[in-house]
Amino acid sequence: MDAAAFDMVRQLAAGHYLVGTLHGVARLGVADRFDSTAQVADLAAASGADPGALRRALRLLASRGIFVLAGEEVGHTEASRLLREDHPASLRPLVLMFAQEVQWQAAAAVPECLTTGEAATPRRHEGGLWGYYAGRPDEARIFDAAMRSKAVAQVAGILASYDFSPYPRIVDIGGGQGHLLRAILAREPAARGVLFDQPAVIEAARAAGEPGRLAFESGDFFRSVPAGDLMILMEVIHDWDDAAAGRILRTVRAAAPADARLLVIETEVPEGNEPHWSKLLDLVMLAQFASLQRTREDYRRLLAANGFAVSGVVDTGADISIIEARPV
Ligand SMILES: C[S@@+](CC[C@H](N)C(=O)[O-])C[C@H]1O[C@@H](n2cnc3c(N)ncnc32)[C@H](O)[C@@H]1O
Structure with a gap:
């Protein structure tokens, strides 16, 4: 042995x-x-x-x-x-988020998810994880802080790898507290930004400060989103299965001007058996949402099926990739 x-x-x-x-x-x-x-x-x-x-x-x-x-x-x-x-790259908020009851419950239900292929959280909490947070503002703010915390290295990698200067109006859809968009605006003095998320999230983001070039809009990305020259979905699509992700992408497609660009920013699952954060996150996605971490090819297919063509992919070197697409 x-x-x-x-x-x-x-x-x-x-x-x-x-x-x-x-x-x-x-x-x-x-x-x-x-x-x-x-x-x-x-x-x-x-x-x-x-x-x-x-x-x-x-x-x-x-x-x-x-x-x-x-x-x-x-x-x-x-x-x-x-x-x-x-x-500066504190992971304490992320640790506190994974310590929440809703995460332990989902993790304990993974064996059940393996047989059903379904998510655990929506069975226990109406409206799934987002419904859970809607009724628990204190826990929701911990989630928001966790998103800021996990994004510190990602945002640095994204800013270093993509040229945001051609876009006068940048919309971050499901942008949470605006950590990515605020960093982009700080880098691009001529750009204006719109942060779009659920009402309670936007209320908290607004309370954190309103730099002049940043506007806030709240709503439901299954219904409509604000238009931008550059539209960003960072770690949003991975929360949804292909059918729901397709609905979000079609809402974005309906709002996007013909010459706009969409950035889907996600951690891609690599081929091969090496340990990788995406493979763990993938099981979180299964248990929480019945969704998944996708491969580059999965994103290419998903975007093509919902009105976009991939125009470039950048590996930021920060465990997150920028998949750029244009409306077709
Ligand atoms: C995983 S977080 C990603 C946050 C941020 N983009 C990042 O990567 O750090 C997903 C975001 O989607 C937002 N969201 C979920 N459902 C939504 C909906 N129906 N309409 C708008 N935003 C929604 C959540 O509030 C949350 O901020």
């Missing part, structure tokens, strides 16, 4: 305890409570944790490179610093 294979499967089988430990430590804000090193007892007192339990949690995380533990002294690593609120 291969001992490494045995151990890998055994550790994966109990992986949800590792994940729960990460969630707990992030919730307690442990990483924010010291700069370089600290004593476990002091961290426990400051965060309201049980010292013995916290030490065991930190020992487990340190075995995965999140913190280092030497006796009773805890130190930071590159990974543990990503749990800090003040890190």
Whole structure:
């Protein structure tokens, strides 16, 4: 027997305890409570944790490179610093989002999804994930913060790889808090932007500040969207199966001027068996929405079936690709 294979499967089988430990430590804000090193007892007192339990949690995380533990002294690593609120690429909001009840429920239902091929969340919550958040504004704002957090590296990669200067009016559809659009406008002083999302999301985005060239519109992208010279759908299409994604694309197609461009910005699933974030996200998509992460070819087909032709694909190098399409 291969001992490494045995151990890998055994550790994966109990992986949800590792994940729960990460969630707990992030919730307690442990990483924010010291700069370089600290004593476990002091961290426990400051965060309201049980010292013995916290030490065991930190020992487990340190075995995965999140913190280092030497006796009773805890130190930071590159990974543990990503749990800090003040890190420019902080992943704490993303960790807190995956710690939400609605994510644990969906993850626990994955075995059931494998037989039904259906999503778990809409069975439990009317209106699925978006209905769940509509009734829980505090959790919804954590989701919005998670989207900002996961997008920090993506936005940098996108800005470095695409020329936004030819487009005077840029519309970000399902743009969340506007992290991408605000960054584009900061780069392109002549451009104006329209951020479009659901009403509660837009209300929160507006409260975060209204730079002069950014307008806000709320609505339902299954009904209508604002027109732009450049229309963006970033990590929106992956939330929907082909039929619903087709309806969104046709709504965009109906609004798009003949010479507009559409950017579908998504993490493509690579060929081959290497570990890749898209393959994990794909199962999140199945359990939450009965949707999927797609390959480049999937996007080409989906766009062609709904009034667009792919005019270029850019791999940003930030685990996200820009699929540019034009109306046909
Ligand atoms: C996965 S998030 C992506 C956010 C952002 N584009 C990004 O990549 O960081 C999907 C977005 O679609 C929005 N959304 C969901 N249903 C919508 C609808 N029917 N009309 C408009 N926006 C919707 C959500 O509120 C959310 O902001």
